[in-house]
Amino acid sequence: MAMSVASTVATCSVCGEPLNAKGECLACLLRTGLDKSVIETKLDASSVFGDYELLEEIGRGGQATVYRARQKSLNRIVALKVIGLGHWESTPHVKRFRHEAEAAARLEHSQIVPIYEIGESDGSCYFSMKFVEGGQLAEVLKRELMSTRRAAELLAKVARTVHFAHQHGILHRDIKPGNILLDRQGEPHLTDFGLARLLEQESTITHSSDVLGTPSYMSPEQAAGRTKELTGAADVYSLGAVFYQLLTGEPPFAGETTYETIRLVLESEPRNPRVRNPKIDRELSTICLKCLEKDPKRRYPSALALAEDLEHWLKHEPIRARRPGPFGRGKKWVRRNPSIAIMAALLLALAALLGVMIWKGESERLPASNSAVREKSIAILPFENLSNDREDASYADGIQDDILTKLAKVADLKVISRTSVMQYRDQHNTRDIGTALGVSHVLEGSVRKTGAWLHINAQLIDTRTDSHVWAEEYDRDLKDIFAVQSEIAQKVADRLHAKISPGERQAIERPPTADLTAFDLYSRAKNLPLMTALSSHGKANLLRAADLFTQAVAQDPTFFQAYCQLGWIHDELYWAGYDRTPQRLALAEAAIQAAFRLRPDSGEVRLARAWNLFCGYRDYDGALAELETARQTLPNDAGLYRLKGAVERHQGKGADALRDLERAIALDPRNVLLLQEAALTYYDFRRYADEQAILDRILAIEPNDTETKALRADAERDWKADARPLHQLIEEVRAKNPDVIQSVAAGWLECALAERDAAAATNALTAVGENSLGDEAVKYSPRFIEGLIARMTKDDAKARTAFTVARTEQEKLVAADPQDAGALCVLGLIDASLGRKEEALREGRRAVELLPVERDAVNGGEIVVCLANIAAWVGDKDLACQQLAVASGLPSDLSYGELKLSPFWDPLRGDPCFEKIVASLAPKLN
C-alpha cells in the first residue's frame, strides 16, 4: 500500500481504490465475498486431506461432509467424515469429540459401521469409517416404498443393534434414515453413533439451531433441548419415527420449518399410520405408535423389547404392546416436564393470540363447536340388532340403554346422553364420532336373540387411534341379560380406569327390574322419539310412552326407573299444553310417589320431582333444591342440566341458565331440543346474534330443518324490525316445500301481520289449523287471531263477531284453570277489543297478580306485556307505556321488531312515550 502524505488519499495497491478511514480497501473486501477460489471445501487442488485422498463427496449435512476417500498409508477405501469449520477447533470440543468417537469406535458389532481413525487435520476434525456400498436408507426410501414385512425385519435388526450399543453405555441420539446404511445384501448398518452429541451446544433452547439436521426423528425431550436427561428411550423414539417413515413414506412430523417441526414434535400426536396407508397391519401400527409416545416411560422399555415385539409379529405371534391407553396423550406428560409445558403453553398462547376470537365481556357464550376430547369420556352407540325376529329388535336398544344408564352414574366418566348417540345407528366411523361427540372412546356392540338365548358382542374402542381396548362375547340365557349388562358396564369402567364409588358400584350391579316383560315394555317406550315433544306427533308419542310405562310398572311394581320415566311423561303432557288438567298432574304425582317409596335417596326420583315442580307448579326454588341433590348421583344426565337451565331462565338468571345449558350440550351435543333451549334463552335475553349462532349449530346437525331456518330469519324481525328474511323464507317454503308449511305457519302469520297483509294472514292462519299460537304463558286461539286480522283491516263488524266467539272459548279455559294467568289476560285482551274497558283492565291486573314477575321472570314478563296490550287497546296510554317500560327490562318476547311492526301496538303509534320505548329496544350500532 503506497502511503502518501496527507494531501492525497491512500489507495489500495491491489486494486487502486481509495482506502477507507481504517485503512481498509472496501472493494477488495467485497471481492472476497465473490471470490470463489477462496472456498476451501475441496481442500486445495489435489484434494488431499492428511493421509486421505478425497475421491468423491457422497454426503453433506449440517456440520459435516462425507467423502469416499482412499487412505494412502493403508491403501484402502474408506468413508471420511469431515466436521465443518468453526467450533471444532477449540480444545474442549476436540477433546469431547475424540472421547465420544473413541467410545463409539470400541463398539464392535456386525451392524455398526466400524470407525477406523479419528483425528484432526488442518484444523478440521474427521473420522474415517468403513465404506458401505449400497447407500443410505434415506436414498433407498426415495426410490421405493418397501413392504411392511421388510420394514419390520429391517427395524428389528436396527433395534437390536441399538440395544447392543445401549448395553455398552452408548446412546446414538441421531437415528434417522440418513444414518442407516444398507449394504449390497440389503442389511442395515448403523453409523454416527454418539456423535450427535458433539454437534449440540449446551442444552439451552436458544441454541437449538445447532442441533444436527432435521428434528423430524428427534424425540420430544431432545427437541426441547433436555439433552442431559436422555435415556435409551430417546433412541427408541427415533426408531419409531424411522419405522413410521418406512411404513408410510413420511416421517411422523414434518413442518415447513425446523421451528414448525419441533412444535409438532412437542405438541401434536402422530397420525395413525393406517390413516396414510390402510394396508398397514393394526398391530404394526400399534408398535410404531408406542415408540412415538411423548412420555419416554410409555415407550418400549428398551430397544430390545421393540425388536422382540417386531420379531413376534414377524412370526405371527401376538405382540406385547398394549394399545395406547387413555393416559398416553399429551397433558400428563407435559406436567412432568415443566419447561416443556411452559414452552408448549406459550406456543399455544401465541397460536391463540394470532387466531384471536373476540369475546363479549359481559356474559356467557356457548362454545362455537365441540371442545377438545376429555379423558375417560365415552359414547355408548346403538347396538346392532342381528335377531331374525323383528319382535326382538328392541332388545339391542334396551341393552344399550341400560349400559348407558349404568355408566352415566359414574362421576369419573363423561358419558354422552342417549339422544345424541342414537343418531349414530349403524355408523362405525369411530374417529369422526369421537370428534363430533367429544369422546375418547366408544362402545359398540351387537345383539342376537335366538329363542331364549342371547348372543352379545361388545367392543370398546379408542376413537383417537381407532384401536380396540377391550372386546368380549357373551353367550347367555336370556334371563342373564341383566347380569351381562352389569358386567359390560363394569368392564368398560375398569378399562377406562374410572374411579368408582361404592354407591356407583352398587348402581352398576343392580338390575333395572327382575321381569323381562317389563323390561321389554320399558325399552320400547324409551325408544319412542320423545325429544321432539313439540312436533305434530309429540302428543301421540307421549301418550303411547305413558301407556307402555304404565304397563311396565303393572308387570313389575318394583320397577323404579319406569316410575320415574312415567312421572316425567305426565309432567311433559301437562306442560306442553296437551293435557293441562289437574288429573294429569295427579298421575304424575302418583308415579313419583311410587318411585319415592322404592328408593327415597336416589337421584332419579329427585330429578322427577324437580320436573314436576317446574312443569306443574312453577316452584322454581323447589325445583333447584331437588336438582342440587339429584346432581350428586346423576353426573352425566343432560336432562338434569337442561331442566336447571330452564328453571334459571325463568328466574331471569341468564348467565346461569346458559352455563347449565352448556353443560347439557356437552353431554348431549347432537340434541336439537337442547340447542333450541339455548336459542330460546338467548332470544329471551334479546341476544339475537347469539341466538342465530346456536340456530346455525342446529342447522349443522339438521340442515333441512325448516323450522330452525324460520327461527333464524325471525330473529331478524325481532332484532332489526326487518321481516324480509322471514318473508323470503316463507315464500321459498311455499314454493318448494309446501308440505312442511305447518311447521313455519306461526312465522308466516307473524310476517303477514307485520306486513299488514290480511289475505296472507288468513292463509297462514289456515295453515296453523287448530293449534294455538303464542308463548309459554300467553296463548291465542285461532278465533282470536281472526279477530285480530279483522281489527287490523278495520273491519269492525267482523272483528266483533270473531272476538265474541273467541271470548266464549276463552272463558271456558279460564274456568277450567282459574290460576292460569295467561288465559285470564287473553280474556282481558278480548274484552278490551269488545269495548269492555273496566273488565279488561281488571282481568289484566289480576293476571299480573297471579303470575308476578318475581315468581317467573319469563312468563311473568309475558303477562306484563299482555297487560300493556290491554291498556293500549282500551286507550290507557300511560298504563301501556308503564307496563312496556317494565317489560323491556325483563327477559321476554318483547322486542324492537315486535313493537315496531305488530298490529297489536297500533293504537300507541305516535305516542312519544311509546316511541321512546321502541327506540330503547332498537339495535345498538357497534
Add this chain to the structure above:
Amino acid sequence: MIVFPLQGDSGARAAENFNFFAACFSSAVLIQTPTVKALTGNGCRQRDFFPLTHWSAIIAAGRSQAEPEIAQAALAELCQTYWSPLYSFVRSRGYSVHDAQDLTQSFFAFLIEHKIYKRVDPQKGRFRAFLLAYMKNFLAEASDRERRLKRGGGQNLLPLHEEQIKEAESLFQTHGGATNEDQLFDRSWAEALVAVGLERLAADYKRESKEELFNELRIFLTSSAELLPTYAELAVRLRMVESTLRSHVTRLRARYREVLRAEVRRTVDTEAEVDEELHELLRVLTGS
C-alpha cells in the same frame, strides 16, 4: 418501545436483543436466534431448514405467509445494522448532525410503527433500495417541526454510543465529495456491510477463544500484500508451523467470505441475489 442499545459488537449483541421478544413471544426466540446464528460466520452453508432470512421474512409477512412480529423484529434488526448509511444520506441533504440523528430515529420509528413490511414489493429491489426509497419519501413528506415531534417524545429508539455517531459522521465526511446522494448511500452501505461482517467474524473467533489469532491475522483480510509480514516471521512469532499458519489464513478468508455473504443474504430474498448485490456494490465503489 423497542430499544436496541447499539454497542460496538452489534453482531453478537443482536442475538441478545431478542430477549425482548422472549418476554412476549417465546416462539419468536426460536425463530430469530437460529436465523441469526445460522447466518453468522460459522461456515454454515446450505440450510434447508432455515428458509427465512430477514428480508425474506419481511416479504413473507407482507404476503401474510409469515408472522408480522417476526417481520418487525427482522426489520428492526436490519435497521440497526444499516443505521449509518441512512444517517449519511440525511446529512448529505444538509441537515445538522443533531437533526440528522433525530430524523434517522424517526424514520425507524416510522417504519416499525407503520408496519412497512406490508408495503414491500420484492419486484422493486432489495432491502437497500427499499430503505433508500422510503427514506427519500419520508424526508420529502413531513415538515421539520413535525418530524421532531414524531420522534416519540424523548424515547430513544436506537440509542447510540458516541463512537457510533462519530464514526458515522466521519464516514460522511470522507465521502462528502461523492457526486450523488445515491452513490453516497451505497458507499456507506458497503462500509457498514463490510464492517458488520468483520465484527461478526471477530465475535466468532472470540467465542472460540481465538481472539488473539484473529487480531493477528486480520490484516491478511483487509490489507494487500506489501504491508504484510511474511509467513515465516509471523509463524515464528505465533509459535506455529508455517503451513498451519497458511491454512489459518486461508480459513480466515473463507470464513470471512461466508460471513460477508451471509450478511448480504439477510438483506436479499434468494441465494442468487447475493452475487448480484455484491457486484452492484462493487460497481458503485469502483465507479465501473
